[in-house]
Amino acid sequence: MSLPPEFSLIARHFLPLAGEGALALSDDAAVLDVPAGQLVLSADAMVAGVHFLPDDPPETIGRKLLRVNLSDLAAMGAAPLGYLMTAALPKGTTPEWLDAFTAGLAQDQAEFGLAVLGGDTVSTPGPLTLSLTILGTVPKGEALLRRGARPGDEIWVSGTIGDGALGLRAARGTLADDGFLADRYRVPRPRLALGLALRGVARAAMDISDGLVQDCGHLCRLAACGAEVEAGALPLSDGARAALAADPALLPLILTGGDDYELLFAVAPEDAARAAEAGKASGTPVTRVGRFVAGASEVTALGAGGSPISLPRGGWSHF
Template sequence: MSEDPARDGNGGRPGEFDLIKTYFAPLAGDPGSLGLTDDAAVLTPVPGSDLVLTKDVLAADRHFFADDPPEAIAAKALRVNLSDLAAKGASPRGYLLGLALPQDWTEDWLVRFTRGLAADQAAYDITLLGGDTICSGDGLQISITAIGEVPNGKAVRRSGAKPGDILFITGTVGDAAAGLKVLLDKSFSAESGLSLHDERHVIDRYLLPRPRMALTGALRARATAALDVSDGLIADAGHMAVASGVDLVIDLARVPVSPALRQLRANSPKAFAACLNGGDDYEILSFVPADQADGFVAEAARAGCPVTPIGRAEQGSGAVRFENADELSGHLQGPGFRHF
């Protein structure tokens, strides 16, 4: 018989309060978390700052695979929220975690999951503030509410673009969607000409988003609108165009892609177009006035987060058009990722 009453009747696993004390309280370093000993956190914003709040819910076999490494699941759950903060120009302050564990959860899995959270907390200077843990009736589910801070009135919205603004993007796009295709369809790599190195690259991009926190200062200083690419490049660019009341022209010859995606484009333009708009990139799209573009590029480079100009805003009401589409013509329709 277990000597710990909290483990009795739970298959030798820790009970709710022991679980919080052992695994989650060590992640709660902000005084406002109250050491996870109360029912809510108490947070005092830095004077002169606005709070920015965002939430993402991730479900097993919908946003990740149930047998993915626990460290990668933890990192993805936190990073997709950090990406939203980055697009607003906000610095991370803390997060709330809702964790619905499946019936067959193990303590080893939880150890690895919390290690993943701890590693990303250190990497991105954020701390756990509170949350809730339950037993799920339908597989693993993770809900994170991230809280950031931005100087008063400086949060960058998706709706501020003006005609003449230049559209920039960080990093490369399409890799994460290609990684998902590799994992779902064993014949995809062979048919698309992807090497083993290409496979590893795109799977890594699917498992581990790279939130562009280093770009927040440049966004606050220069951008008129910004958004992270979660639903797909074309879909999310369209969201910005509609919100800003402008038309958008994207030069597909300038869209930055990895060598793996260049190979995919050469062998299967249809699959390439689907990946380009497949989502899960978590790169930052931003509009910048033309006379601010050089300064934005320079600031982004100094921050170690290079950006690429890929289009422009024009007078209009939300249409997205393409230049240099070439063999992609006819494959660029579709709404991007949709939950429903």
């Protein structure tokens, strides 16, 4: 009995990605021993033309989805365990495209130490649609949560802010770029080592996917307080700095644009040195960019001289 296309497709493209417990993707489900601690679980979906550009290199598309999910684990202070992925593939998806797509995933599996546990491959008359569920572990009671910030706490971020939103413009060809910004848009850097180092240090944490201002608003609402972000304190990459110098009107985009996938966390003032140390120990730049304040759950961005910057919108909704 010859294998139907679905199974040969899985055997050629996805079996090489399968990890321990995946039963060589032959069964109805994976069976997995669970290490000590608690499970951390997250799922994200991406649609061509909505979350990535249809002509993005196939190597980067799967990596982006995997890294977006790894970023969620990082935000919880969790270590990766494995993932399941479903792919709705448009007619005409070629084996060569899938080879490149899975080669990107294989590269990241090696880098981050996890593997595929299962999934599903279906056809769609619509755009390429990917969904990924990631599993991680954290020692019991030590997960970083979004709740927990208090007025007076400092606001810190990892890496540099705004590269993702600027990178989308660069990838679309509407912003000058030497390739750095577009790469930041296509290939997020999940801050896993920093997340682990922030356990017991950060009072609250999340990753920035919808823009710094909007995501900071989530921390505020859960803490019933406000926040002030100092635009002058934002860590900017050379690429972002150059773009901003050429067009100062890009500042609101840097503050509210999505796809940063940096960590945003609350630190008690007395723990500032520990936060800096966590950055150093994990090899991740960390920067204090503002503070939580008593009052309504609003985020104010302060410009030069401490005057509020007018923001056209609260952030970017993935919906």
